[in-house]
């Protein structure tokens with residue numbers, strides 16, 4: 001029997017020991033460029049832990065941490081062009097941040113305010129998607145729109161390992177294959193879907209294999225390797241832009257945190273697994289690499305973190321100072337024009353709204 | 359007999375039935391080792407094994423579809439959908455198969471299965487975690503829809519649902535999962551389905567409600583009684599099929615009807631009750647029927663969710679209006 005993973009490419013260039021493979025693609029050997037990406041990763045990490053703290057102190061609703069996903073998120077966003085369109089899953093707000101959504105907007109969303117999905121940029125990106133995997137079809141549809149208009153744009157769906165069990169995921173890959181759509185399906189395989197490990201999710205030897213039945217290319221990369229993530233995303237997007245059709249990109253990483261702030265992962269997974277994964281996480285190797293090129297050290301990191309923290313504090317203050325939307329706003333965006341029948345309901349809601357508490 | 363929460367009562371009922379009926383199996387996302395995201399199935403996999411309490415891959419259509427397959431072949435699956443917001447992939451399976459199997463095979467095959475799902479707002483949950491869409495399932499012929507509102511009824515009704523030979527969508531008002539405790543005898547005794555429960559007797563106004571709104575309605579009734587208005591509060595409990603008789607008898611006594619539900623008004627279950635009373639009890643009414651419901655809008659994110667939902671004040675207002683008519 002042949003090894004069923006043999007036909008799936010696996011990309012890793014920045015090794016866990018911080019060494020950059022000499023076969024790394026041209027264009028990834030500029031350490032300053034990697035340093036830029038690393039700073040983004042740091043920013044994501046600091047923001048993420050701040051968001052968890054806000055939830056713990058009652059200032060934010062349930063929040064899904066992306067702790068451990070930073071290289072995957074930064075790499076996906078770095079490979080995309082501004083005019084491309086993202087259809088994110090509920091956890092991957094880091095990709096949204098890198099595409100220009102503001103921290104205050106992300107906080108508004110998890111703080112229970114719809115304006116978090118009305119981000120100033122990028123205007124064409126889809127908002128967070130909570131019903132797992134449904135966004136994969138939206139990305140395929142967006143790609144159909146680009147193809148229809150002959151635009152050189154791509155759509156990117158970000159989904160989780162658990163999300164690859166949903167019908168919507170297969171259906172999206174299938175139509176994308178049939179129509180050679182300019183779309184990339186990213187699966188962030190963080191090994192867990194709440195309490196369900198990948199092995200209980202599928203018997204497929206890799207998630208990238210799921211591409212094969214759809215007749216599209218599947219590729220795996222080390223999701224903790226910023227170089228590999230960006231590179232395989234760039235390849236997939238370039239191919240899609242040239243009419244070469246869709247790709248499924250499986251990024252292998254680990255969910256280092258709880259599923260969300262209301263979850264306790266200690267109930268269902270062993271700490272030594274988390275410890276092992278922590279050794280492979282994306283910051284250690286990137287830091288080592290940059291240090292070996294003499295362009296990063298603890299002092300620079302401290303300086304940068306301070307700057308980061310200040311930016312994040314400002315965003316948090318902005319979020320906390322944002323008053324609730326007027327109650328009628330929950331009616332005003334239901335249809336392009338307000339139907340007659342909603343007018344009385346809106347008046348009722350305004351009448352009963354306790355403005356003292358607002 | 360210890361006081362237990364609604365969640366505890368559900369766990370007790372499932373444990374009882376797993377213990378006493380080998381055909382009962384449970385399936386869902388994260389229901390095993392993790393015990394469900396609300397801990398409703400906590401300890402059940404440990405006690406009854408992973409063959410009977412199964413974690414499934416993440417796919418709701420699959421969960422409903424395999425439940426139908428198992429049920430048609432002699433098992434009694436109790437499936438959990440993690441939140442009502444993620445229940446929609448099962449609609450195809452429920453309307454095209456679960457609700458039709460008995461009829462289309464003229465009774466040869468049938469589907470003794472339960473779909474459990476937490477629903478409703480009021481717990482500051484993220485987007486898609488707070489909706490009430492029981493009317494969708496109530497509209498499906500051949501499906502029962504049941505909503506408990508107390509620990510004791512949760513226990514007895516879930517047992518009844520599992521034992522029922524037909525498919526039941528069992529919706530759990532998560533806002534009251536842990537909000538009050540009650541002594542529940544763990545004796546395996548089911549409560550009847552297809553009947554309403556009168557929670558408070560009264561003579562001036564009938565209030566029909568269900569789920570978490572039972573509490574808002576009872577509070578409102580209490581306030582009204584201080585103002586000399588006597589409310590009868592009925593917990594609909596089985597949302598479909600409706601126990602028409604209990605409602606009609608109450609309306610015959612009071613002459614006034616208020617329906618309170620969290621779900622949107624348009625084509626909500628309240629519309630069905632109002633239509634039924636208009637058809638069958640019109641001449642008992644002394645004033646127009648009133649509905650206090652969620653608005654016909656997308657359930658707002660949590661900062662505004664309480665403005666969306668019926669409240670004691672909104673219910674009280676409708677009751678007073680009825681009295682003034």
Ligand SMILES: Cc1ncc(C[n+]2csc(CCOP(=O)(O)OP(=O)(O)O)c2C)c(N)n1
Nearest residue numbers: 091130131132160161162163192193194444
């Ligand atoms: C359709 C649907 N079913 C269930 C849920 C509840 N839920 C939220 S996240 C999650 C697990 C998702 O796992 P995965 O796709 O691996 O993404 P990750 O959480 O690891 O980022 C589940 C079951 C949901 N949001 N949508």
Ligand SMILES: [Mg+2]
Nearest residue numbers: 160161192193
């Ligand atoms: Mg996952």
